[in-house]
Amino acid sequence: xxxxxxxxxxxxxxxxxxxxxxxxxxxxxxxxxxxxxxxxxxxxxxxxxxxxxxxxxxxxxxxxxxxxxxxxxxxxxxxxxxxxxxxxxxxxxxxxxxxxxxxxxxxxxxxxxxxxxxxxxxxxxxxxxxxxxxxxxxxxxxxxxxxxxxxxxxxxxxxxxxxxx
Numbered sequence: 183x184x185x186x187x188x189x190x191x192x193x194x195x196x197x198x199x200x201x202x203x204x205x206x207x208x209x210x211x212x213x214x215x216x217x218x219x220x221x222x223x224x225x226x227x228x229x230x231x232x233x234x235x236x237x238x239x240x241x242x243x244x245x246x247x248x249x250x251x252x253x254x255x256x257x258x259x260x261x262x263x264x265x266x267x268x269x270x271x272x273x274x275x276x277x278x279x280x281x282x283x284x285x286x287x288x289x290x291x292x293x294x295x296x297x298x299x300x301x302x303x304x305x306x307x308x309x310x311x312x313x314x315x316x317x318x319x320x321x322x323x324x325x326x327x328x329x330x331x332x333x334x335x336x337x338x339x340x341x342x343x344x345x346x347x
Contacts, residue, residue: 184212186265187298190256192222195332196237197314199306203271204247206300213246215263220253227315227339240329257292266295273302273310319343 187207193200193216200216207214216237220230228236230251237249252259260268268288270281278299285297302309306327314324318336325333 185267186213186215186263187211187267187269188215188217188256188260188263188265189269189271190217190219190252190259192226192311193218193233193237194222194226194228194311195233195314195328195336196240197306197309197311197328197332198326199271199273199302199309200237201240201329202303202306203269203300204241204244206303207269208244208246211267213248214244214269215265216241216247216249217256217259217263218249218251219256220251228335232335236329236332236335239331255291257288257295260295261292268295268297270297270299271302272299273307 187210189200189204189207191200204214204216218230218233218237226233234249234251241247241249256268260266268285270285272278272281281297281299288295288297309327314328315336318324319340324336328336
């Protein structure tokens with residue numbers, strides 16, 4: 183692979199917004215690594231193994247995409263992957279402050295790594311993994327917002343959680 187971008191996140195779960203960013207990034211880069219964070223401060227609904235598997239299924243027809251998990255500092259992972267670009271998606275101005283802070287921190291940690299921001303597609307700017315989980319947990323439809331494998335896993339997970347109560 184030539185110029186590689188690393189698109190990192192919790193992807194809990196992956197959405198069509200994430201898939202759209204990957205597809206558009208492939209127009210700019212020779213390859214994309216979708217890096218699923220194993221160390222995440224968020225309370226994950228799915229295990230890292232499940233998140234990786236769902237992303238692999240969602241991106242199975244993209245041969246220039248590698249899906250794997252990582253631990254520790256993102257800049258260390260990016261350097262070990264022989265990449266020089268961190269790709270981040272922005273949905274709204276509210277995302278920018280956090281992303282700018284993280285990009286600045288990463289640049290301080292490794293000046294050779296650049297962060298590039300890609301605006302969310304107008305069809306997905308309102309889609310977030312958190313909202314998807316909330317809608318699904320209340321029995322709402324997430325069809326058209328997430329890949330079918332994710333929709334199925336969400337239904338299974340929330341059904342199992344209700345059964346335990």
